[in-house]
Amino acid sequence: MKEINVRSMGVIVLACLMAVAMGGCSNDPETSINPGLTASDPSSGSGSEITTIEGLPEFDETILFTEDRGLGTIFFDYNSYALRPDALETLQANASMIKNVPGVVIQIEGHCDERGTQEYNLALGERRALATREHLINLGISGDRLITISYGEEVPVATGHDESAWSQNRRSQFNRAM
Amino acid sequence: MRSPFRISLAVLITVSAAWSAAAQAPAVRIHTEGRVDSRIPIAVPPFVSGRGAQSYGASLAAVLSRDLDFTGIFTIVEPDEYPPGFQGLQADATKLDFNAWRRTPAEHLIHAALSTDGDMVVAECRLFDIPVAQQVVGKRLRTRSQWARLLAHQFADETVRFLTGVAGVASSEIVFSGSSEITSSSGRRRVKEIYIADYDGGKVTQVTHHGSISIKPKFSPDGKKIAYLSYKDRYPWLYVYDRRTGASTALSKRVGLNHAPAWSPDGRRIALVLSKDANTEIYIKNTDGTGEQRLTKHRASDTSPAFSPDGRRLVFVSDRAGRPQLFLMRDDGSDVRRLSFQGGSSYDPAWSPDGKQIAYIVEKDGLGLELWMMRSDGTGARPLTRSMGSNESPTWSPDSRHIAFGSSRAGISQLYTVTIETGVVRQIPNLSHLYSEGPSWGPRRN
Numbered sequence: 127m128k129e130i131n132v133r134s135m136g137v138i139v140l141a142c143l144m145a146v147a148m149g150g151c152s153n154d155p156e157t158s159i160n161p162g163l164t165a166s167d168p169s170s171g172s173g174s175e176i177t178t179i180e181g182l183p184e185f186d187e188t189i190l191f192t193e194d195r196g197l198g199t200i201f202f203d204y205n206s207y208a209l210r211p212d213a214l215e216t217l218q219a220n221a222s223m224i225k226n227v228p229g230v231v232i233q234i235e236g237h238c239d240e241r242g243t244q245e246y247n248l249a250l251g252e253r254r255a256l257a258t259r260e261h262l263i264n265l266g267i268s269g270d271r272l273i274t275i276s277y278g279e280e281v282p283v284a285t286g287h288d289e290s291a292w293s294q295n296r297r298s299q300f301n302r303a304m
Numbered sequence: 305m306r307s308p309f310r311i312s313l314a315v316l317i318t319v320s321a322a323w324s325a326a327a328q329a330p331a332v333r334i335h336t337e338g339r340v341d342s343r344i345p346i347a348v349p350p351f352v353s354g355r356g357a358q359s360y361g362a363s364l365a366a367v368l369s370r371d372l373d374f375t376g377i378f379t380i381v382e383p384d385e386y387p388p389g390f391q392g393l394q395a396d397a398t399k400l401d402f403n404a405w406r407r408t409p410a411e412h413l414i415h416a417a418l419s420t421d422g423d424m425v426v427a428e429c430r431l432f433d434i435p436v437a438q439q440v441v442g443k444r445l446r447t448r449s450q451w452a453r454l455l456a457h458q459f460a461d462e463t464v465r466f467l468t469g470v471a472g473v474a475s476s477e478i479v480f481s482g483s484s485e486i487t488s489s490s491g492r493r494r495v496k497e498i499y500i501a502d503y504d505g506g507k508v509t510q511v512t513h514h515g516s517i518s519i520k521p522k523f524s525p526d527g528k529k530i531a532y533l534s535y536k537d538r539y540p541w542l543y544v545y546d547r548r549t550g551a552s553t554a555l556s557k558r559v560g561l562n563h564a565p566a567w568s569p570d571g572r573r574i575a576l577v578l579s580k581d582a583n584t585e586i587y588i589k590n591t592d593g594t595g596e597q598r599l600t601k602h603r604a605s606d607t608s609p610a611f612s613p614d615g616r617r618l619v620f621v622s623d624r625a626g627r628p629q630l631f632l633m634r635d636d637g638s639d640v641r642r643l644s645f646q647g648g649s650s651y652d653p654a655w656s657p658d659g660k661q662i663a664y665i666v667e668k669d670g671l672g673l674e675l676w677m678m679r680s681d682g683t684g685a686r687p688l689t690r691s692m693g694s695n696e697s698p699t700w701s702p703d704s705r706h707i708a709f710g711s712s713r714a715g716i717s718q719l720y721t722v723t724i725e726t727g728v729v730r731q732i733p734n735l736s737h738l739y740s741e742g743p744s745w746g747p748r749r750n
Binding site: 205207240241242243244245246248249250252253256259260273274275276277280304 | 520538582673
C-alpha cells in the first residue's frame with residue numbers, strides 16, 4: 127500500500143464505493159479481499175470480454191489511520207477541551223473522509239499532557255474525545271460510528287517536559303474501533 | 305501487674321487528650337519535664353531470637369525502630385548510648401537492668417523475644433517504662449513466617465496506642481500502580497500493574513498481571529478488596545480485585561470512561577465517574593453492581609469524588625466555575641457548594657478519616673502540582689509541599705496523621721509521605737525499582 131499517494135485517495139475511495147455496491151470491501155484488513163473490480167472494455171465493442179483494471183490497488187480503509195494520509199490529529203490548549211480553529215479545519219477534512227467509508231467505526235482517543243493530575247487527566251481526555259465526537263456528529267457523521275476512549279496522560283507521543291512536548295500530547299487522535 | 309502504673313497512665317491519657325485537641329506540636333512530656341525535644345526517647349535493641357528465629361531478631365527490631373521513628377513521636381536511642389557493656393537482651397525480661405538503663409537517654413525500652421512454632425513465628429513483646437521500672441504493655445503475637453514483619457508493625461502500633469491513645473499505622477498497607485517495561489513479541493513496552501506493600505515499602509506484592517495499563521487502585525475500607533481502572537479489556541473499565549479469591553471482576557463497563565472509584569466508608573457503595581451520558585459525571589452504585597444513580601447534572605466536567613467519613617457527603621472536582629476546583633455535595637447530589645478558592649486549579653481531594661481535613665492538589669500557572677490541606681469547611685488552606693515536581697494523588701493514613709502521595713520530584717514517579725505535625729517528607733523506601741504512582745492507604749491489620 128506504500129505506493130499510494132494522496133491524489134489516488136479519491137480514486138481508491140471511489141473504487142471502494144463501487145466495491146461496496148458490488149457487495150465487496152471487507153472491514154477486516156487481514157482478510158481484505160480484492161474488490162474484484164471488473165469492467166467491460168467499452169472500446170472493444172464486445173460485452174463479453176472481462177478485463178481486470180491494472181494499477182488500482184485494492185482499497186484498505188486502514189489508510190484512514192495512517193499518520194500522513196489518514197484522519198488528522200487535533201490539538202488542544204492547556205487544560206481545555208474547546209476545539210481550536212485549526213482543530214475545526216482538521217475535523218472538517220476528517221468528516222469528509224469518514225463519510226466516504228461508511229461502515230467503519232472510528233475510535234476517538236483523548237490524550238493530555240503530563241500537567242494536571244493523572245486522575246483529572248483521564249476525565250479531561252474523555253472530555254476532549256467527547257467534544258471531538260460531538261463536532262463530527264454536527265458535521266453529519268452518525269454517532270453510532272464514533273466511540274470515545276480517554277487515555278489521560280498515559281500515552282504521550284512526545285516525552286519531553288516542556289511546552290513543545292505538551293502541545294503535541296494534548297490531542298484527539300483517531301483509530302479504528304475494534 | 306499494672307497497678308503501680310495506673311497513676312502514670314492517667315497522666316498519659318490526659319496528655320494525649322490535650323495533644324489531640326491541639327493537633328499541632330505534640331507536647332508529650334512524660335517524665336523529663338526539662339527535655340528540650342518533646343519526642344519520647346525509646347530503645348529498641350535486637351530481639352531475643354530463639355531456635356529457628358535467628359534470622360528475624362535484628363531485622364524485626366530495625367523494622368520496629370523505623371516504625372516508631374516514622375510517627376514523629378519518638379526519638380530512637382542509638383546503640384552507642386546503651387548501657388556500657390550491654391550484651392543484648394536476655395530472654396528473661398525480668399532480668400532487665402533498669403538501673404543501667406536509667407543512666408541512658410532512654411525512657412522506654414522494647415523487649416521482644418522471638419520463637420518459631422512450625423511455620424509460625426511467635427513474638428512476645430513488652431514495652432518497659434524505664435524510670436518506673438515497669439512493664440506497661442505486653443503482647444504475644446503470632447503469624448506465618450512470611451508475614452514476620454507484621455509482628456514488628458503490630459507492636460509498634462500497640463506502643464503508639466499506649467503512649468498517645470491512638471494506635472499507630474505501621475500495620476497498614478499501601479496499594480499503588482507501578483510501571484515497568486516488559487518485552488513481548490511486539491517489542492518492549494511499558495505496562496502498569498497494581499502492587500501492594502507494607503506502608504513502609506516492605507513486602508511488595510504484585511497484584512495484577514494484566515500486561516496493560518492498570519492504575520488508580522483504591523483499597524476498600526476493610527482492606528480486602530481493591531477497585532482500580534484497567535485497560536486490560538481495551539477500554540477504561542473499573543474492576544474490583546478480591547484479595548481472598550485473587551480474582552478481578554468488572555464493576556463498571558459502561559460505554560466511555562469508567563473511572564475514579566471511591567468506596568463509601570461502610571464499603572457498600574462506590575462513587576465513580578462515567579461518561580456514558582456524553583459528559584463526565586459522578587454516579588453512585590452499590591458494590592454488588594446494583595442501584596446505579598447519577599449525582600451530578602451539570603454540563604461542566606465533574607470528577608474525582610471522595611466520601612466524607614460519615615458517608616453523607618462527597619467532595620469532588622468540577623470546572624463549572626472555570627478552572628477545576630473542589631466542590632461539596634450530599635450523597636444524593638443535592639446541596640452543591642464550592643469549597644476551594646485557591647488560584648489555579650485544584651484536584652484529587654481526599655477526606656481525612658477523622659473528618660477534619662481535606663488534602664488536595666493545587667496547580668498554579670507555571671508551577672508544579674503541590675499538595676495542600678484545608679479544614680473540611682474550606683478554611684485554613686495551606687501547602688504541605690514546596691517542590692518543583694509534580695505531587696499528586698494524596699491518601700490519608702488511618703490515624704489522619706500522615707498523607708502518602710506520588711511525586712516526580714526525583715525525576716521519576718515515586719511514593720512519599722508527609723507527617724502533618726512535623727511537615728517531614730519521606731520517600732517510601734524499597735519501591736525505587738518501580739515507577740510508583742497513585743497510592744491508596746489501607747487499614748491497619750489486626
